[in-house]
Amino acid sequence: MNGITVAGTYLPQARIARSEIAKAHAWAISALKGKSRGQRSAAAWDEDAITMAVESSRALLSSGVDIDQCVFASTSHPYIDRSSATIAATALGLADDVITSDAATSRRAATSALIQALRSDSNTLLLSGEKRIAKPGSWAEIVWGDAGAAVLVSNASPQAQCLGWHSRNEDCPDFYTATGFHPYQGEERWIKEQLLSGIATPTIRKAIEKAGVNAADITWAVLPDPSPGCEKALAKELGLNATLLTQEIVANAGDLGSSHPLFGLALALERAKVGDTILVASFGNGCDALIFKVESLATHASADAQLQGGSAGSYMPFINSRGLFDIDCGPRAERVDKTALSVHARYQRDITSFTGGKISESGAVQFPKSPTALDNAAATPAQYIDVCLASEQASVVSYTADYLTYTPQPPFCFGLVQFKNGARVAMEYVDVPSEGLEVGDQLEMRFRIKHIDRERGYRHYFWKAAPVKSNNGEQN
Structure with missing residues (x-):
């Protein structure tokens, strides 16, 4: 057994x-x-x-x-x-x-x-x-x-x-x-x-x-x-x-x-x-x-x-x-979050598993895998070597707390994230402490809902960056 x-x-x-x-x-x-x-x-x-x-x-x-x-x-x-x-x-x-x-x-x-x-x-x-x-x-x-x-x-x-x-x-x-x-x-x-x-x-x-x-x-x-x-x-x-x-x-x-x-x-x-x-x-x-x-x-x-x-x-x-209190969030909340299913299906494995790529073992890591690679304009998408960013160490390059952009739990926190393997990705931050984040703070990736299509019930999943916690729950 x-x-x-x-x-x-x-x-x-x-x-x-x-x-x-x-x-x-x-x-x-x-x-x-x-x-x-x-x-x-x-x-x-x-x-x-x-x-x-x-x-x-x-x-x-x-x-x-x-x-x-x-x-x-x-x-x-x-x-x-x-x-x-x-x-x-x-x-x-x-x-x-x-x-x-x-x-x-x-x-x-x-x-x-x-x-x-x-x-x-x-x-x-x-x-x-x-x-x-x-x-x-x-x-x-x-x-x-x-x-x-x-x-x-x-x-x-x-x-x-x-x-x-x-x-x-x-x-x-x-x-x-x-x-x-x-x-x-x-x-x-x-x-x-x-x-x-x-x-x-x-x-x-x-x-x-x-x-x-x-x-x-x-x-x-x-x-x-x-x-x-x-x-x-x-x-x-x-x-x-x-x-x-x-x-x-x-x-x-x-x-x-x-x-x-x-x-x-x-x-x-x-x-x-x-x-x-x-x-x-x-x-x-x-x-x-x-x-x-x-x-x-x-x-x-x-x-x-x-x-x-x-x-x-x-x-x-x-x-x-939890959708139990229908608050008026104003016109900014009236956006349409419909996911293009055919496009998502084409890239869903890279999106859902947060997989970027590089053209060679020593090449630059990037996300997403664009048709033109950052360090090799002649390369094709088929030549990319997969690189998973979900478990990669990262740090804060920039941080913004935006109270104008709609999010169900304001503020909308975002910025540029630097990964240890060299990749740089603009990402949303979650579990941010009240004092915010500082440049250089250590980050780890969290699997979350990116947005929900309220009219159709579709959930679009992606990864967000969160401050690394120590064993006692304090931010490092």
């Missing part, structure tokens, strides 16, 4: 204090005050499930494993008919013969896909991202969070080996979202007393039995917690002495939907010692439970730092960026 070779995570920079959300709705919904502790992660307007999943998986590609298939799990895919996995695979520069598929419509989407990946002989990159839109003032708005998480599943030097798993499907409508409607949740006591006890507990017990371990000996646990107290109640009912991770994630980032179990698994792997056992369970139209044994220490760490990092965001920009 395959194992977990490496795991990665991504949380957007902004955090919205739940007390701020509760305060905004206190005039009408005083009950939200009871859920106002902690904070939730909040994706920017140019982030969605795909961009966050891509960011969570970029570091995983350095493992040297040849990927056979790419699976994308989410309950908030941006498209009904356009493959999220294919967009992500292109952004990551995977070969065009990698099998791509999407998993959806269940909070168990990621764990169900994980079980299938573990059972297969293929090297699988499993991605998950969530940016779920909830009605203002709802329990979901205050409890949920946005995130991306990924695992590379293979038999190449696994960091964690699966000892056993069990899955149960049952159409229990504890929570659902119908097409065109907002999320709806059943009564919390019913979920806790009936569904979790009747479905999750026996499923997890069966997985523990299959793994051949004692419940009391499990070291780390990532359990479902659809309503307050469920995690502790499940742990008590199962006889666990493990360190529970779910409420820590919920308090600092929120309930991350289908990404939650993968994020929790990555967090556990970062903190675990060799020989530790990890229980991962998810709940939604049934239950999945998996038991892992840690074989080696994590070589890639991101979840812990991201969970403790971030910067304070505001509620009004948050709901505006």
